[in-house]
Amino acid sequence: MMREVEPIRYNYKNETAWYENTDKVMDWFRDQDLDFVSMYFGEPDGTGHRYGPDSPERREMVKQVDRTVGYIRNSTENHGLTKQLNIIITADHGMTSIYRSAQLEEITLSKIPGFNFQDVSFHLLDYGPSGMLLPKPGKLETVYNALKGAHPHLHVYKKEEMPEHLHFSNNDRIPPIILWTDPGYVLNGYFPVQFNKGEHGFDNKEMDMKPFFRAVGPAFHKNLEVGPFETVNIYPLMCHILGIQPELNDGHLSATQHMLVTSADGEFSCLCFIIQLYRLLFTSGGLQYSNYTVLVTFLMGFKLV
Ligand SMILES: [Zn+2]
Secondary structure (H helix, E strand, O other): OOOOOOOOOOOOOOHHHHHHHHHHHHHHHHHHOOOEEEEEEOOOHHHHHHHOOOOHHHHHHHHHHHHHHHHHHHHHHHOOOOOOEEEEEEOOOOOEEOOOOOOOOOEEHHHOOOOOHHHEEEEEOOOOOEEEEEEOOOOHHHHHHHHOOOOOOEEEEEHHHOOHHHOOOOOOOOOOEEEEEOOOOOEEOOOOOOOOOEEOOOOOOOHHHOOOEEEEOOOEOOOOOOOOOOHHHHHHHHHHHHOOOOOOOOOOHHHOHHHEOOOOOOOOOOEEEEEEEOOOOOOOOOOOOHHHOOOOOOOOOOOOO
16 A cells, blocks of 8 residues: 655645656556555645636636646556556536625624524534534524524525435534525625635535546546436445445445446456546636547536537
8 A cells, every 4th residue: 555645735736746746656556556546636626716716827727737637648658557547537526706795795693683602502614605503502493593594695404404415414423503605605603704716515506516527448438428426426436446345335336337348257447546636617618638538438517618
């Protein structure tokens, strides 16, 4: 097993480091006989937060990511791994622009009549669109009633009432009251403390929240475009390619199996290489993946222009 973790003050934008890390991973595959490597890129997430997903800065960062994907493909080739390595490129969320104007009626809990931080023993707020509250004993209804309907773009739910599609009810660690905002709005506690121009964490039905998914390699059909599926289904897909038994999970191989080529003996290649490109957005249609449009095997939820 190989492991490498970024130091605390790490420059996530350094393109040269991305290339070096790619070569290092390819060396591992070739020389260490590894079966699976997961790689993480902290962009264009950081740039999207700071400048907004529709900004020129974010577009430039997506170009940098695109160059790196090209580099990964070339490095695979140069290491003689093209025939063995399955590459999955995906993200764990999307991003949308935050409204910023003097006229905007911001959502700040301390300003909501009837809501009092004294009634709450623990809160998670000021992290963008969502928040959680643990009311003090006997104060659940007071807190809930004060917040429910208090702002047209604020959603307030008791844990057990949460909409099914959010899958956020059945864990002991989830506090009793959950809050989230409509796209474009963020949730503030006492007063606004963060001023990002891009955020994620909104309702997963929103198109801007959808990540993309692409894969290439001997296990996958070529030039195949498939419909959307939930990201939880990637885990059983990877296990299947690697020939290992998945642990108990919420995904199903049936959601992705149609992407796979079945070889004569029913065996799949056992190398899998995951690149997680945080929040790679296609919302403005700017990404070309110029080096390998032909090799892209499928995508999910996004129109490529
Ligand atoms: Zn983020």
